[in-house]
Amino acid sequence: MNGSPHIVSDVMTHTVAAIGRGAGFKEIVRLMEQWRVSALPVVEGESRVIGVVSEADLLPKEEFRDHDPDRRTQLRRLGDLAKAGGVTAEDLMTSPAVTVRANATLAQAARIMARAKVKRLPVVDGLGGLEGVVSRGDLLKVFLRGDEDIAEEIRREVVARLFHASPAAVRVEVRDGVVTLSGRVRDTALVPVAARLARGVEGVVDVGFDLTGPESHP
Numbered sequence: 001m002n003g004s005p006h007i008v009s010d011v012m013t014h015t016v017a018a019i020g021r022g023a024g025f026k027e028i029v030r031l032m033e034q035w036r037v038s039a040l041p042v043v044e045g046e047s048r049v050i051g052v053v054s055e056a057d058l059l060p061k062e063e064f065r066d067h068d069p070d071r072r073t074q075l076r077r078l079g080d081l082a083k084a085g086g087v088t089a090e091d092l093m094t095s096p097a098v099t100v101r102a103n104a105t106l107a108q109a110a111r112i113m114a115r116a117k118v119k120r121l122p123v124v125d126g127l128g129g130l131e132g133v134v135s136r137g138d139l140l141k142v143f144l145r146g147d148e149d150i151a152e153e154i155r156r157e158v159v160a161r162l163f164h165a166s167p168a169a170v171r172v173e174v175r176d177g178v179v180t181l182s183g184r185v186r187d188t189a190l191v192p193v194a195a196r197l198a199r200g201v202e203g204v205v206d207v208g209f210d211l212t213g214p215e216s217h218p
Helices: 025-035 055-063 071-076 078-084 106-116 136-144 147-162 188-199
Strands: 039-044 048-054 120-124 130-135 170-175 178-184 206-212
Touching: 025 039, 025 055, 039 130, 048 055, 048 120, 055 078, 106 120, 106 136, 130 136, 147 170, 147 178, 147 188, 178 188, 188 206
Parallel strands: 178 206
Antiparallel strands: 039 048, 120 130, 170 178
8 A cells, every 4th residue: 555545546437327317217126136235326427426316306206106395394304305206217206416536545535435425436537437336335345454554554654754763672462453552752742643544554443552651761
């Protein structure tokens, strides 16, 4: 990794299914089942993403199948009721689509997902063309990173840079992604900084430390 954060293109799925505006309801369901996905990008022209159809967009048709909602529900869920009558992707899609660029960091993609409350993001180029899809599961792949790989990056990018006068005095141990920094340092004011930087290393689950100042001599 050389200290560089993973970006979306490192983990995204490049081969994805997409649909056009006119795709029918059952075609959409079949494609979701076939590709084992919970959402499909809607594209037009040169694969430009114009929306997304998710399982949540399809469920109102089943929810309101056998009853008419009361007036309060009608007013509160106008969008869902409209989708309950939808028959094509254009009727059902959420537009504009929430997307991400391939060069975005995984942290940036995670924040976009959290704000939009979605499980998958179409990955687009500068013109909005579809390049792939990134899912929540893809973003979690960084936690499969090996402990020694994490430890080596922390030694190189955190310990050696902050405690350059005595990096050998700081021990770095990682077990199942949990980092422990221990030893003696000349400036204990740097300990919170070291903890914050270590937490920023991809694959780190948590950080603990037992770093003390230099021994005092009478």
